[in-house]
Amino acid sequence: MTSRFRYFRDWTSNIRADVLAGIVVALALIPEAIGFSAIAGVDPKIGLFASFAIACVSAVVGGRPGMISAATAATAVVMVSLVRDHGLPYLFAATILMGLIQIVAGLLRLGRVMRFVSRSVITGFVNALAILIFMAQLPELVGVPVQTYPMIAAGLAIIYLFPRVTKAVPSPLVAIAALTLFAWWSGMELRTVGDLGELPSSLPVFALPDVPLNLETLRIILPYSLTLAAVGLLESLLTAQIVDDMTDTTSNKSQECIGQGAGNIASALIGGMGGCAMIGQSMINVSSGGRGRLSTFVAGAFLLFLILVLDDLVRIIPMAALVAVMIMVSIGTFSWRSLLDLRTNPRSSSAVMLATVITVVATHDLALGVLIGVLLSGVFFAGKVARLVxxxxxxxxxxxxxxxxxxxxxxxxxxxxxxxxxxxxxxxxxxxxxxxxxxxxxxxxxxxxxxxxxxxxxxxxxxxxxxxxxxxxxxxxxxxxxxxxxxxxxxxx
Missing domain, CATH: 3.30.750.24 (STAS domain)
Incomplete structure (x- = not known):
């Protein structure tokens, strides 16, 4: 099969399911993008525009069809001090340099480093992300109106039971629509998407960062860009590997590096922040039937349509509906089998998995957790081989x-x-x-x-x-x- 035919098939082989899955993902991206903008200390539109640009560009240029990339917490936390100390123009400049570094990494075929990440590290990474996804929902579960809890329960019931009726429409989309309609009809007092922050009212504008082009600017942004590029590639490549396993397909990891870089450059040029692949939204996409590039593109494009055209409708979506979807993602992401395997797997493999989980959950630093896991894997492997001499x-x-x-x-x-x-x-x-x-x-x-x-x-x-x-x-x-x-x-x- 030629690469040109494979690329065409990635767009056209699953059109209906990809479009519906992309719509579900777009709805789930809104609160995430707003929340990550708050983490970085920037206006909500910067996260929303970034999610639109990164998703659409990575759909076209990336190497992993069906994977969702957008603004993320992993990159947002790195940006806080840069925005606070130097302002938004330097954030955009750092994001452009981040993208260039990622493109160079792809051209150097650094995506092949995934061969050195063991199965135990990937399992630990997945489990840690599942826990973090659930923990991120806690603010919507504490100190909220009591009617929030039955709404979340109803959303979960729809998500898990509706597929028994039909799988023609993704059940998370049905849950969001049903809970939004019921909340509007009943006048129930609930937190909504509109409570998270102001949505943008105009299209993004192309502009170069307003920073001086000199060595001083490079000195300021280079450390941030290197960190952003490394964290973004690490999370993206691990997520690509997880989607590979879920869909029983393979992907071009080095091309994905290029796609992530191009997406981040495009984001910065329209006033967006940097981002990378999102395991939660990728899980939503795959579980909703999304497999091709079209699902990722629709997620980004429909997100922009939602916030600019259907903003009045988006504002009344109850957070309970989106929390139900994310809890479903958390449950589906966690490798429950790995708990049973703790008794049968080699102790070294279990130790690597647990160390990865504990480090990520304790520090909220995905890169550090994976680094610890990879180092432990190397130490245990070296010790095992040494004993065979x-x-x-x-x-x-x-x-x-x-x-x-x-x-x-x-x-x-x-x-x-x-x-x-x-x-x-x-x-x-x-x-x-x-x-x-x-x-x-x-x-x-x-x-x-x-x-x-x-x-x-x-x-x-x-x-x-x-x-x-x-x-x-x-x-x-x-x-x-x-x-x-x-x-x-x-x-x-």
Missing amino acids: EVTAHVDEAQGRAVYTVTGQIFFASAEVFLRGFDVDRPCRDVVIDVSRAHFWDITAIGALDKAVARLRRAGAEVTVRGLNEASASMVDRFARHDKDVAEMRHPH
Whole structure:
């Protein structure tokens, strides 16, 4: 299948479901965008315009069909001090630079780093996000009119029971419409979308940031841009992987980096903030039937239509309806199976998952949580591989000859185990170190081999290393000091 045909299919193969799913997502984006604008300390229109631009542009340019990108809390928290200390023009300039960095990352194919994120980290990331999504609804569950709770319960009932009647229309859309209609008809006192902040009344305007083009501006915005780009790409690539798993499809992660960058540049040029992929809204989209690029585009375009044309209708939507949708997302996002797997999975895998969850929930920092998870995964993996190293000695005392057979991967974590395998207290005159079943990965490994040879030679042994494969022999040539003569003793293959 050609890439051009695949791209065309991403737009046209699921039109009806994509349009309906996009409408549901657009409704769910409004309170999120307003809330994230408040976090960043900017006007609500900046988050709303950003969500429109990022969603529409990433739909066209991105690499993961059906994933929703918009203004997010993960990027909003980074912007607070920049807006407070330097003002909005510098926010827009930093967002443009953020986008450029992400495009460069895509061109350098940095999307491939997802290969180094383990399943345990992804599960922890998903579970932490599910908890954060639910925690974000708590302000709408505490200190609110008592009738809010039966409305939320009714919304959840519609969401889960309506698909038994028909799946032609996404049940979250039915729940929002039904609760809005009932609240309007009954005159019930409820918090509504209109209580969150003023909606924009005019189209966004294209404009370049009003900042001086000099090194001082770059000095101010570069640290923020680098952080925004890293956080945005991390959350976007992890979300893309989750949507891959949910839909049993694959996506171009490096192209997604480019799509995120282009979306952020477009956002800044119309007065919007930076953003990235949203796991909650992506879950809403997929669970509502959205699979193609059209669903993401409709979400952004219909969001703009809602706030500019249907603003009077949007203002009366009860927050209880949107809270019900987000609670559904939280429940559906959490990997309940992972709780049962805690008893059967290796302890190291469970520790990585729990560490990721605890770090993200405690700090609300997705990047830090994933970083902790990846580091722990690497440490546990290195320890596991190191334990597989074995040095077996075959000694012929009559002939004064010893053969040490090394098996496994020798690197920084296993170098000490490798060294302990040699008996220098009872050396033989002739020692052979057979490494045909081993591989030396780094300079620590070569240093360990170097040290073993040096110790044996100081004890009076004639040492020969045999069986080095090509890669290991090349490392010896470059870094060994006591064993320069072994380069020709390579593995016969």
